[in-house]
Amino acid sequence: MIIEPEQDPIVGNDETGGNHSASDKAGRVPACTNVDTLLRAILRDVLALDQAQVDGFDHETGLFGHLPELDSMAVATLFTEMEDRLDIIIEDEDVDGEMLETYGGLLTFAETRALES
Amino acid sequence: MVLTFDGGRTHRLIIFPAMFDEANKMRRQTVEVMHRLDMSGIDSFLPDLPGCNESRQPLEKQSLACWRQAARAAADHFGATHVLSLRAGAVVAPANLPGWRFAPLTGAKALRSLVMAQSVSAREAGGEDGLESLSTIGRKCGVQLAGWQFGPQLFNDLQQAVAIPDSQQALVEQEQLGGSGLWLRAEPGESPPQADALAAIIAMSMISL
Structure with a gap:
């Protein structure tokens, strides 16, 4: 990947992700429960959903093709926010239909990438 | 203005x-x-x-x-x-x-969101412009991302900005x-x-x- 969302050098601290960042100062990966919480918050913010609605998502909840808010441009925003807040990098080959089909699929992907980072 | x-x-x-x-x-x-x-x-x-x-x-x-x-x-x-x-x-x-x-x-994160949008849009249209190829093209000769035309100078500048x-x-x-x-x-x-x-x-x- 050419453009990597590095630790932000923008004057000292990570100010771009700011308080969103899931990684602590030592760069440790977030616990899976945190990935779940963060992913729900990202979906809430990007798709302008209620917290109660995203809290109700289970592994089988349909995303792309099921949530009218999740159009292709929202997908781009979703991926960018996932990279930023979860401190992961999304590659070309990651983007397939399965990943966005259900909340469980997206969560599995996010957790796997968070553990690798 | x-x-x-x-x-x-x-x-x-x-x-x-x-x-x-x-x-x-x-x-x-x-x-x-x-x-x-x-x-x-x-x-x-x-x-x-x-x-x-x-x-x-x-x-x-x-x-x-x-x-x-x-x-x-x-x-x-x-x-x-x-x-x-x-x-x-x-x-x-x-x-x-x-x-x-x-x-x-x-600047790198600002570009990243545009590269992501362009890639998703190209994929939807059946194109093959991926994240990496768009970035490579942008650095070498400039690239249009989500409607914005970047020259190579600005693209490279923003990557470091x-x-x-x-x-x-x-x-x-x-x-x-x-x-x-x-x-x-x-x-x-x-x-x-x-x-x-x-x-x-x-x-x-x-x-x-």
């Missing part, structure tokens, strides 16, 4: 807005903040950087150095006493002015305003409570000086 609330007052704030797609989504909100500052006795100025918004300059001919020079010239021209930058606007804010950086973004070292501006994060960032929304919008909160942070500091 510049949008101004100029009453010839002592407190004068120059604003460097969010960039590209985020600029469209944040502009109404930015003007909402300016209205509130006006009512608090603060003049504010919202200039277009060369190649942005209503500027007649081509975006693809711009560079970070040219933008920073234009930002300094605008601050001097309007006699700005303070600066507010929004999102990627942080990379052009003059270092010598006190003020605020709201939810700042590096961070706020000018020793900038005096204080950080304001989205959490301090409540709610979620308006740049995330599908359409341009405004949030009166968030505008109130940001204007209050700025006005309380400027007026008390």
Whole structure:
């Protein structure tokens, strides 16, 4: 990947992700429960959903093709926010239909990438 | 072109807005903040950087150095006493002015969101422009991303762009305003409570000086 969302050098601290960042100062990966919480918050913010609605998502909840808010441009925003807040990098080959089909699929992907980072 | 609330007052704030797609989504909100500052006795100025918004300059001919020079010239021209930058606007804010950086973004992250949008759009249209190939093309010969035409100079500049070292501006994060960032929304919008909160942070500091 050419453009990597590095630790932000923008004057000292990570100010771009700011308080969103899931990684602590030592760069440790977030616990899976945190990935779940963060992913729900990202979906809430990007798709302008209620917290109660995203809290109700289970592994089988349909995303792309099921949530009218999740159009292709929202997908781009979703991926960018996932990279930023979860401190992961999304590659070309990651983007397939399965990943966005259900909340469980997206969560599995996010957790796997968070553990690798 | 510049949008101004100029009453010839002592407190004068120059604003460097969010960039590209985020600029469209944040502009109404930015003007909402300016209205509130006006009512608090603060003049504010919202200039277009060369190649942005209503500027007649081509975006693809711009560079970070040219933008920073234009930002300094605008601050001097309007006699700005303070600066507010929004999102990627942080990379052009003059270092010598006190003020605020709201939810700042590096140039690399600003580009990344456009590369992501272009890639998703190309994939939907059956194209093969991936994240990596778009970035490679951008670095070598410039690239069009989500409707914005970047020359190689600006693309490479933005990939490295961070706020000018020793900038005096204080950080304001989205959490301090409540709610979620308006740049995330599908359409341009405004949030009166968030505008109130940001204007209050700025006005309380400027007026008390």
